[in-house]
Amino acid sequence: MAESSDPIAVGVVGVGSLGIRLARQFDELDGSELVALADVDAEGLDAAGQELSVPPADRYTDYETMLEEAPLDAVGIATPNGLHRDQTIAALDRDLHVMCEKPLATNVEDAHEVAQHAEASDRTVMVGYQRHLNPAYEVARERWALGDNDPRFITGEITHDWQSYYEKMENWRMDPYLSGGGHLLNVGTHVIDAILWTTGLTPTHVNAYVDFHDDDQIFDKQSSIIVEFDNGAVANVSDTGMVARTREHVHIWDEEGAVYLEGREWDERFVTTIDADGTEHDPYNDYERWLSKGRAFLEAVETGDEPPATVQDGLRSVVITEAAYRSGRQNERLSLAEEYPYLDWITE
DSSP states (O other), X not given: OOOTTSOEEEEEEOOSHHHHHXXXXXXXXXXXXXXXXXXXXXXXXXXXXXXXXXOGGGEXXXXXXXXXXXXXXXXXXXXXXXXXXXXXXXXXXXXXXEEEOSOSOSSHHHHHHHHHHHHHSSSOEEEOOGGGGOHHHHHHHHHTTSSSOOOOEEXXXXXXXXXXXXXXXXXXXXXXXHHOSSHIIIIXXXXXXXXXXXXXXXXXXXXXXXEESSTTSOSEEEEEEEEEETTSOEEEEEEESEEEEEEEEEEEEETTEEEEEEEETTSOEEEEEEETTSOEEOOOOOGGGOOXXXXXXXXXXXXXXXXSSOHHHHHHHHHHHHHHHHHHHHTSOXXXXXXXXXXXXXXX
């Protein structure tokens, strides 16, 4: 392992669109050195290596070989969803810090196993939920999860265009093993995570309608989910991959008013607060403070502090997502305590 004064040696697994952005951050940021890349696509791997000046000897088509041979302190994982569990555990078993893109895993059992490995380790494990780095969402978290207010009613919605994926069924997101689910697991998870993280509430029940594309009911196209919480609050979450553009909102109400979080495409998200008398305020405009995932991860490694998005955050989001799928397939309201009795943070 590197001394605290040395740059953190990072290898990135997966150099698709997310992975190359993450690799660029580790290449450019002070405090880290990008020393290795891994991807099963040799052509894409070579292109990334050339762009980022990673020598051919440090480009691997097998990630386990990279973990064994490269002089690493940390790993960034930006591979398809179904690979996250094995790759994160493999990195932790080699005593490496891990920055894993969302979702943490494709099902609760695997996500729970990853969380157990992380908690048994002294390594930093961060999940790639970027809203945890957004000042707009921090305003909401300070009011509820870190504050004294009590959320009562929540709505969340994210729209996106996945229509070509469903028509062609050729993208890795349409592979049951690699993807693990449809739009909700891949994109809607952002809104689910944002609601759980900003409110700090404990979910108890999930009741969902899910519109599946396939007869095996793996790839959801759109869904409507009711999440009940232990304080009596209710969240309504809508998710679709069947519209033309990306829009997002999370609206959270308490007895004193509300916080509205809004965004479009994959640009910045903004915050408006609403008083009980209906007056609107813009409480924050220093959005330039938004950290990159790479910078936030490096700071957590360097300081030993908890990362902005933890394995428990990742696990909680997978719980709601999987419960929504189960509820949609069974057409019934599910008790999370009955579905996942081994999770000690879930109560009736």
